[in-house]
Amino acid sequence: MQIKRKFFIFPLLFLLISCQPPPLTVQTPPADRHRPHDYIGKKGMVVAAHPHAVAAGLNMLKKGGNAVDAAVATAFALNVAEPFASGIGGGGFMVIYLAKEKKTTVINFREKAPGEATASMYWDKGKIQENWRKSHGLAVGVPGSLAGCVYALDKYGTMKLENVLESAIRLAEQGIPVSETFSQINKDEYEKILQNAGESSDYLHDGFPYEPGDIYRNPHLAKTFKRLISQGWRDFYEGEIAGEIIKAVQRNGGIMRHEDLAQYSPVEQPPLKGTYKDYTLYTIQPPGSGGLHIIQLLNIISHWPVREWGFNSIEYVHHLSEAFRFVFADKVRYLGDPDFTSVPVEHLLSKDYARQIAAKIAPDSLQNSYPFGVFDQHTIEKENTTHLGVMDNQGNIVSLTQSINDFFGSGIVPEDDGFLLNNEMADFSPQPDSVNSPGSKKRPVSSMGPLILFKGEKPYLVLGSPGGTRIFTSLTQIILNIVEFGMSLDEAIEAPRFFSYSSRGRAQNLYVESRVPLHIRRSLEKIGHSLEVRGAYDKYFGGAQGILIDQDRNLVIGGADSRRDGSGAGY
Amino acid sequence: MILISALSLLFLSNGLGESLPRFEQPILITSAGQSADVQIGGVLVKRAGLMATLSKHATYQELGDKKTLVLVIGVSMKGLGAAGLDLDQEKARVKGLIEEAQKKGIPILCLHLGGEARRGELSDLMIRAFLPYADMVIVVKSGNMDGLFTKICAENNIPVLEAEKTIEVQKPLKDIFAQD
Numbered sequence: 001m002q003i004k005r006k007f008f009i010f011p012l013l014f015l016l017i018s019c020q021p022p023p024l025t026v027q028t029p030p031a032d033r034h035r036p037h038d039y040i041g042k043k044g045m046v047v048a049a050h051p052h053a054v055a056a057g058l059n060m061l062k063k064g065g066n067a068v069d070a071a072v073a074t075a076f077a078l079n080v081a082e083p084f085a086s087g088i089g090g091g092g093f094m095v096i097y098l099a100k101e102k103k104t105t106v107i108n109f110r111e112k113a114p115g116e117a118t119a120s121m122y123w124d125k126g127k128i129q130e131n132w133r134k135s136h137g138l139a140v141g142v143p144g145s146l147a148g149c150v151y152a153l154d155k156y157g158t159m160k161l162e163n164v165l166e167s168a169i170r171l172a173e174q175g176i177p178v179s180e181t182f183s184q185i186n187k188d189e190y191e192k193i194l195q196n197a198g199e200s201s202d203y204l205h206d207g208f209p210y211e212p213g214d215i216y217r218n219p220h221l222a223k224t225f226k227r228l229i230s231q232g233w234r235d236f237y238e239g240e241i242a243g244e245i246i247k248a249v250q251r252n253g254g255i256m257r258h259e260d261l262a263q264y265s266p267v268e269q270p271p272l273k274g275t276y277k278d279y280t281l282y283t284i285q286p287p288g289s290g291g292l293h294i295i296q297l298l299n300i301i302s303h304w305p306v307r308e309w310g311f312n313s314i315e316y317v318h319h320l321s322e323a324f325r326f327v328f329a330d331k332v333r334y335l336g337d338p339d340f341t342s343v344p345v346e347h348l349l350s351k352d353y354a355r356q357i358a359a360k361i362a363p364d365s366l367q368n369s370y371p372f373g374v375f376d377q378h379t380i381e382k383e384n385t386t387h388l389g390v391m392d393n394q395g396n397i398v399s400l401t402q403s404i405n406d407f408f409g410s411g412i413v414p415e416d417d418g419f420l421l422n423n424e425m426a427d428f429s430p431q432p433d434s435v436n437s438p439g440s441k442k443r444p445v446s447s448m449g450p451l452i453l454f455k456g457e458k459p460y461l462v463l464g465s466p467g468g469t470r471i472f473t474s475l476t477q478i479i480l481n482i483v484e485f486g487m488s489l490d491e492a493i494e495a496p497r498f499f500s501y502s503s504r505g506r507a508q509n510l511y512v513e514s515r516v517p518l519h520i521r522r523s524l525e526k527i528g529h530s531l532e533v534r535g536a537y538d539k540y541f542g543g544a545q546g547i548l549i550d551q552d553r554n555l556v557i558g559g560a561d562s563r564r565d566g567s568g569a570g571y
Numbered sequence: 572m573i574l575i576s577a578l579s580l581l582f583l584s585n586g587l588g589e590s591l592p593r594f595e596q597p598i599l600i601t602s603a604g605q606s607a608d609v610q611i612g613g614v615l616v617k618r619a620g621l622m623a624t625l626s627k628h629a630t631y632q633e634l635g636d637k638k639t640l641v642l643v644i645g646v647s648m649k650g651l652g653a654a655g656l657d658l659d660q661e662k663a664r665v666k667g668l669i670e671e672a673q674k675k676g677i678p679i680l681c682l683h684l685g686g687e688a689r690r691g692e693l694s695d696l697m698i699r700a701f702l703p704y705a706d707m708v709i710v711v712k713s714g715n716m717d718g719l720f721t722k723i724c725a726e727n728n729i730p731v732l733e734a735e736k737t738i739e740v741q742k743p744l745k746d747i748f749a750q751d
Binding site for chain 2: 180183184187191194199205207208209211
């Protein structure tokens with residue numbers, strides 16, 4: 001009898017198994033973290049700079065949440081898992097694609113300057129006070145991340161705040177193992193943390209930087225998240241948490257007031273649109289400059305036979321570096337908060353303007369005169385920031401970049417609240433006459449550029465990166481790696497990068513990852529570039545995350561940058 | 572436990588038996604490479620209850636009446652940039668300090684606290700250049716996985732102590748300084 005039953009059960013099991021949907025494709029990345037590795041999904045994907053944050057997003061999708069719910073859950077989890085790069089004390093931008101309506105929209109939750117900010121606020125005794133811009137109360141902009149996430153959740157999500165905070169609270173209480181990346185950044189920023197947050201800070205382990213393998217917990221942040229649920233999220237802007245923020249900022253010499261926090265609101269905007277060959281790109285508006293510059297660069301590059309030149313060939317690196325320098329000159333010349341200054345977006349994005357720039361670039365020499373306008377020395381933002389992407393089973397998409405600016409932000413932590421306040425005011429130019437000078441309630445220019453690239457009518461590539469001013473140069477290279485050089489998504493992300501810029505109209509160094517071959521580097525030097533060789537996989541060039549929607553194969557592919565702790569999971 | 576294992580390494584590396592060099596206070600603690608690790612050194616020294624002046628960019632004049640020079644080795648390009656120094660200038664500054672310390676008979680204690688992350692071409696250059704002048708070396712273990720510190724110290728007969736983690740450097744620090 002029993003034997004008979006077994007014989008009956010096996011075919012039934014086989015039948016059941018073969019009828020099951022494909023297993024969840026949470027794949028183990030390769031042992032060599034830098035080896036290109038595409039995460040594969042059938043219905044959706046989450047990519048972010050930390051595996052625990054990815055898991056938070058994936059859980060949300062599996063519970064029936066949509067892309068916005070999952071993106072917000074991932075963003076909050078990043079506040080725990082990658083506290084040095086983003087959090088509710090910061091700000092950012094998200095691009096949302098709503099599949100049913102075929103609509104793309106942008107939520108701008110960039111920080112704002114306090115009401116009392118002035119153009120000359122960083123000058124004292126005839127000198128710019130750099131410290132005031134970086135690790136001082138005056139460096140802190142009014143945070144927008146929480147308001148931005150709640151806005152997105154209320155308007156486009158399906159879950160409640162308590163649902164999307166669940167994973168982040170659990171992570172903060174249970175802890176995460178510290179990675180090499182975390183430990184290294186913790187060590188690099190130790191002085192700032194010590195100075196502003198003190199030895200007992202949540203971001204230190206018994207007063208010292210975390211070592212790889214240590215368990216990092218943040219019970220104070222868990223408590224803050226729980227308070228946002230019990231007291232309502234406005235507590236951050238008008239309640240007890242707001243009081244702690246103001247106290248911390250003012251104690252460190254800042255000028256933020258209660259009304260600055262109370263009056264903060266995110267802005268929903270139409271996306272900025274550009275085209276490159278058969279592709280249409282949707283990204284963020286100024287004061288986010290990254291998206292605009294990517295479109296500008298692609299417009300310029302469309303005049304060159306880059307495919308013929310080949311990936312990272314001498315011609316390719318030289319021409320793109322020159323284009324970067326022109327675009328940087330425009331950044332300094334024109335980019336500011338459009339609520340306060342007129343940014344000539346149409347001119348900058350015109351194909352004709354791009355053609356003029358392309359025509360100026362010589363094949364065998366440096367232009368060395370880039371029309372920079374005013375006098376501004378370019379500020380090179382550091383690695384910082386983080387990017388995440390989500391696609392759900394309905395085809396909704398979120399491309400979200402968020403930051404607290406420098407790693408560990410200003411280093412200022414409101415007492416026992418467990419989150420860091422940004423130093424985003426450093427993204428203003430300290431020069432009072434700059435188009436991007438600080439001012440009351442202004443938003444500083446950002447290099448962020450979360451984007452969605454469409455092939456025809458359908459979303460094709462969801463992309464973004466941290467990396468300060470390298471954001472838009474790196475994203476441009478990744479797009480070209482895919483659409484011109486036929487690389488897979490993660491090959492495109494891991495491929496060696498380069499960067500250059502101009503300052504006061506002069507060409508600056510050409511920074512290359514050491515994997516750019518020596519003979520290419522030598523030839524570039526012969527043309528006139530001054531090279532600075534960085535690490536093989538250097539987070540200086542960002543930490544991009546992407547999702548590629550392969551309509552032909554009906555697959556959703558994720559790619560995550562090994563320059564940081566990028567990870568992904570499909571389902 | 573850590574000290575015991577570290578001491579066994581010490582015996583191997585210099586054959587000094589159980590004798591540990593003794594250092595005196597006050598201390599001048601400075602960086603060799605401008606990484607933030609010098610701040611870690613500062614906190615360790617403070618927690619060990621030692622009398623020290625931390626000066627990231629100390630010049631030889633600051634040695635004054637100091638009785639020990641502590642060099643925290645580790646290069647950070649960001650740190651060098653913030654200090655307005657290039658690597659050659661930093662090397663010259665450290666060299667000046669070492670020469671003055673030798674002239675005055677001030678012993679030198681070298682610390683490497685940044686682990687594996689604080690190795691690499693530039694940091695190794697500093698390590699190779701200045702470690703041979705040390706009277707004693709304390710290194711966080713993950714920074715010595717390839718045995719570079721052990722090798723240089725063995726070649727120069729310098730006692731070297733390995734600590735599993737940064738926080739564990741505090742106890743040997745306290746032990747090697749004569750308490751007043």
